[in-house]
Amino acid sequence: MPSVLPLGDPAPSDGLLPAQAADGAAGRAFGLYVHIPFCAVRCGYCDFNTYTATELGGGASQDAYAQTAVSEVALAANVLAGSGLPERKLSTVFFGGGTPTLLPADDLALILRAAIDHWGIEDGAEVTTEANPDSVTPESLAVLKEAGFTRVSFGMQSAVPHVLKVLDRTHTPSRVPHVVQWAREAGLAVSLDLIYGTPGETLADWRHSLETALSYQPDHISAYALIVEEGTKLAAQMRRGEVPGIDDDDHADKYELADQLITEAGLGWYEVSNWARTPDQACRHNLAYWRGDDWWGIGPGAHSHVGGVRWWNVKHPSAYANRLSQGLSPAAGRETLDAETRNLEKVMLEARLQSGLEVSTLSAAGRHEVAGLIAGGLVEPAAAFRGRLVLTLKGRLLADAVVRRILPD
Known part of the structure; x- marks a missing residue:
């Protein structure tokens, strides 16, 4: 954490x-x-x-x-x-x-x-x-x-x-x-x-x-x-x-x-x-x-995510123990992710997976970039033909740059 x-x-x-x-x-x-x-x-x-x-x-x-x-x-x-x-x-x-x-x-x-x-x-x-x-x-x-x-x-x-x-x-x-x-x-x-x-x-x-x-x-x-x-x-x-x-x-x-x-x-x-x-x-x-599933994080500073709600516990073990001893949640803060943020995170994370990202997830501008990524040797052509964006070895080396290209400004 x-x-x-x-x-x-x-x-x-x-x-x-x-x-x-x-x-x-x-x-x-x-x-x-x-x-x-x-x-x-x-x-x-x-x-x-x-x-x-x-x-x-x-x-x-x-x-x-x-x-x-x-x-x-x-x-x-x-x-x-x-x-x-x-x-x-x-x-x-x-x-x-x-x-x-x-x-x-x-x-x-x-x-x-x-x-x-x-x-x-x-x-x-x-x-x-x-x-x-x-x-x-x-x-x-x-x-x-x-x-x-x-x-x-x-x-x-x-x-x-x-x-x-x-x-x-x-x-x-x-x-x-x-x-x-x-x-x-x-x-x-x-x-x-x-x-x-x-x-x-x-x-x-x-x-x-x-x-x-x-x-x-x-x-x-x-x-x-x-x-x-x-x-x-x-x-x-x-x-x-x-x-x-x-x-x-x-x-x-x-x-x-x-x-x-x-x-x-x-x-x-x-x-x-x-x-x-x-x-x-x-x-x-x-x-x-x-893949954006649900998890609860136990412990000081631990982060949790359930259904687009993300929260994090107080950092120090003493503060964490004190809150629980009073029957209080140890959460220090939280945020509720809107649809745009959840989609942005989905693109950022799933693009790193060998199973790839559904091209249909991308905005029109993002989909327009896929052909250039294929030409640059960053994305597997056969996977893109099947509607998925999968990184090549070169693409993995430049994964952050690929994500920047397929996400809206």
Whole structure:
């Protein structure tokens, strides 16, 4: 969750949603995001709403957090029912952070059980937790599997020690194959998250990280370009000239190499930065975000979206816990998206998917741009002939520019 909350309208203290949130809800998937805001150390590039133990005050202890999150689960169930939403089972659950696995596995299981008790869960539902390689054991992974988790996403980031050092990652590369093996022995699917473009990372370093990750035969890989946000340690280091800045050409070279090697290893892209071994192993929770389904975000700073209503919780764990202890919604603000904004977001997000975007979604001006995008090698001609806009490899490299061309001014 980003560390800066957006502006918006005040959220009601009871959390109840406007009537429009229920429109068409029966046809939308419903998922749960659980934000665990704790980290052992703050990574130099991280702009998420996370805290180390030394940054937290009273009322925000890790020991008490699971019960606090369970309180929001109960509130969420009451709000949805009281707002006229139909009963829907959970289709996906995603624990993110922070480092969710800094909490005991039993605590994560407690939160998941509470959610299932309130909503139920679909057969074959996807339940994921993020994890750092140094925050799990064979025993903790077995507890998660027993509780109903189905996959784990490890923050590998790199296989090169000097790159991990710049990123302030605490694990060693040699730890990763062990945790992958433990997860598989527990019966969990495995995703590996990688970052490219770290200052000082060469193309050879990146190739080594990719080849190493692929040698573990993960079910899923995410590869994201490093974005340096203002206010982070790494941004300050760049301003002082202690590390080199970001190079867009370097990012492009590394993305092309990632796509080549990951594809050759048998995984296919389904979103610009994500590849899965089979379509069933794509991250369904993230697909729900990109397709505009409904989800409730549990935790400080967590964002939610139901039927075009979007809201976000207060940032600090202490404020979050205090509001819930008073029986109040922890929401800090919210906005109701109009039809134009929802369509704009649909274009921005679905254009990044391998399944593509319906060309009919676009305005007349946007549809007029498609022929030029095909001529420029940015959009697949065969898909466009079928009425869908699907990016080529070149188009994925320039995805933001493609979206700007097909959206109205």
